[in-house]
Amino acid sequence: MTMPERRTRPLHRGRRFDLRATAVFFALLATALIAGGFAARALAEAVQRRPVWGVVLLCVAAALVLARGRRRRRPSAARIARRTGEALEQATATALDALDTPAPAPLAAPAPAERYAEEALRAAGAPGVPDYDALSPEEFEEAIAALCVRDGCSDVRVVGGAGDLGADVVAVSPEGRRLVVQCKRYGGDNKVGSQDLQRFGGTCFTVHEADVALVVTTGEFTAPAAEYAEQCGIVCVDRRGLLAWSAGSAPVPWAAGAGEAHA
Numbered sequence: 001m002t003m004p005e006r007r008t009r010p011l012h013r014g015r016r017f018d019l020r021a022t023a024v025f026f027a028l029l030a031t032a033l034i035a036g037g038f039a040a041r042a043l044a045e046a047v048q049r050r051p052v053w054g055v056v057l058l059c060v061a062a063a064l065v066l067a068r069g070r071r072r073r074r075p076s077a078a079r080i081a082r083r084t085g086e087a088l089e090q091a092t093a094t095a096l097d098a099l100d101t102p103a104p105a106p107l108a109a110p111a112p113a114e115r116y117a118e119e120a121l122r123a124a125g126a127p128g129v130p131d132y133d134a135l136s137p138e139e140f141e142e143a144i145a146a147l148c149v150r151d152g153c154s155d156v157r158v159v160g161g162a163g164d165l166g167a168d169v170v171a172v173s174p175e176g177r178r179l180v181v182q183c184k185r186y187g188g189d190n191k192v193g194s195q196d197l198q199r200f201g202g203t204c205f206t207v208h209e210a211d212v213a214l215v216v217t218t219g220e221f222t223a224p225a226a227e228y229a230e231q232c233g234i235v236c237v238d239r240r241g242l243l244a245w246s247a248g249s250a251p252v253p254w255a256a257g258a259g260e261a262h263a
Helices: 019-049 053-068 077-100 113-123 138-151 194-201 223-232 239-247
Strands: 156-158 169-172 178-184 212-217 234-237
Touching: 138 156, 138 169, 138 178, 194 212, 194 223, 194 234, 212 239, 223 234, 234 239
Parallel strands: 178 212, 212 234
Antiparallel strands: 156 169, 169 178
16 A cells, blocks of 8 residues: 655754854944943033033934834844944034033122112222122221212211221211211121111210211112111111212212211
């Protein structure tokens, strides 16, 4: 009896192992990893300085992934390594350009209105308007004494120091009245308070025998301090009043009717 012959399916021949192609692939992969390390470091510095570059590079990477997914044919290992190297080279160049581009300078904080007024007076040629903020407390006392001399006072002396009992500058006005001035070189938001006025009010008339007592500051006065000064007849000259006095655009503080606080 004859047995039917069975047909055997031919075995599918797989691809043969290519040592040379494998070695080339791993060499290219190692090169890409090294270049990727340097690129990642440069990109990290660029993103830290400019976060917008991180968003741009993520968009580029997403576009490359989508473009790769749409291709039907299977790319070879050499093509993948070549395109990876090109992408890394382009990303590295972009990151280096970002590092070389100087960061924009921060915007300067707007100056207060008093600073604008002071600079405007200097620009107009007012010679008696120094930069009071740049003076030390001792230089500020000298500047106030110079204003008194400029406006006709005599026997002008700077007496501020230890044991001055609140008097920094003393002078005699052109009308013959004795002036006693306390100088407060304050900066920022520091204001002259009522306690400062009370200490000065306790000595300016009884100890220094002032006809006119003035408190001059580069800052401002608190409301209680201004109220106490008005009650005691002390003339308060704040920053705006000082600038106007320095520029000669306002009456001198010891003028008639100057017993009210200057705003």
